[in-house]
Amino acid sequence: MKKDPEVSCARMIERQLERRGIVDPRVLKAFRKVPRHLFVPKECQEQAYEDYPLPIGFDQTISQPYMVALMTQTLAPTEASKVLEIGTGSGYQTAILAELSGTVFSIERIGELSRQAEERLRLLGYHNVSLKCENGMRGWPQFSPYNHILVTCASRTIPLPLLSQLESEGRLVIPLGGPVTQVLTLLHKQKEKMDLKEICECAFVPLVEDD
Numbered sequence: 001m002k003k004d005p006e007v008s009c010a011r012m013i014e015r016q017l018e019r020r021g022i023v024d025p026r027v028l029k030a031f032r033k034v035p036r037h038l039f040v041p042k043e044c045q046e047q048a049y050e051d052y053p054l055p056i057g058f059d060q061t062i063s064q065p066y067m068v069a070l071m072t073q074t075l076a077p078t079e080a081s082k083v084l085e086i087g088t089g090s091g092y093q094t095a096i097l098a099e100l101s102g103t104v105f106s107i108e109r110i111g112e113l114s115r116q117a118e119e120r121l122r123l124l125g126y127h128n129v130s131l132k133c134e135n136g137m138r139g140w141p142q143f144s145p146y147n148h149i150l151v152t153c154a155s156r157t158i159p160l161p162l163l164s165q166l167e168s169e170g171r172l173v174i175p176l177g178g179p180v181t182q183v184l185t186l187l188h189k190q191k192e193k194m195d196l197k198e199i200c201e202c203a204f205v206p207l208v209e210d211d
């Protein structure tokens with residue numbers, strides 16, 4: 001990579017995140033720490049800190065930095081949180097969550113993406129992450145309930161297994177809508193009721209339902 005990744009990362013944080021309202025200092029610190037250029041294919045490394053998603057193979061993408069930051073800030077994990085992520089992809093969002101949470105469980109349905117993410121996260125020393133290759137629609141009941149659940153692919157509805165694996169005060173963030181555009185949505189369980197809050201329009205690859 002010819003550009004200095006630290007300079008590119010600092011510029012990304014200032015221009016793409018802080019200027020657009022990503023203000024949580026813990027989230028900004030995590031973005032400073034995780035080397036995004038190591039999560040994209042070699043031929044895309046020069047663009048790793050640009051303001052758009054990038055291809056990671058298998059018709060999938062690593063999300064735009066701002067979208068990763070917005071989802072993370074909305075999810076609001078703490079050091080004590082147990083987090084479930086659906087859609088590991090490159091593992092970049094997983095690493096950001098691992099910087100901010102106690103433990104992270106992440107599911108990816110494409111075996112090679114899961115394997116590559118596992119290797120990256122291991123080399124970077126993340127010991128609080130467990131990955132598995134499976135359809136994430138069913139969640140990961142073995143370690144439930146989760147304080148936070150993040151779905152990084154688009155769904156028309158919130159999969160019921162995920163709702164039941166969220167603890168009674170938990171937060172779930174998911175892009176809800178059709179295959180082209182969706183609304184990033186926060187569901188906050190609060191004992192007797194559930195609050196739904198629309199965050200912004202977005203465009204994610206679909207959550208695959210049947211395999």
Ligand SMILES: C[S@@+](CC[C@H](N)C(=O)[O-])C[C@H]1O[C@@H](n2cnc3c(N)ncnc32)[C@H](O)[C@@H]1O
Binds near residue numbers: 061093152205
């Ligand atoms: C936008 S990408 C995730 C990007 C990721 N957050 C990153 O930082 O690279 C969405 C991912 O969800 C995965 N996916 C789609 N449907 C899934 C399912 N039912 N179960 C698990 N993973 C799924 C896709 O294969 C893809 O890797």
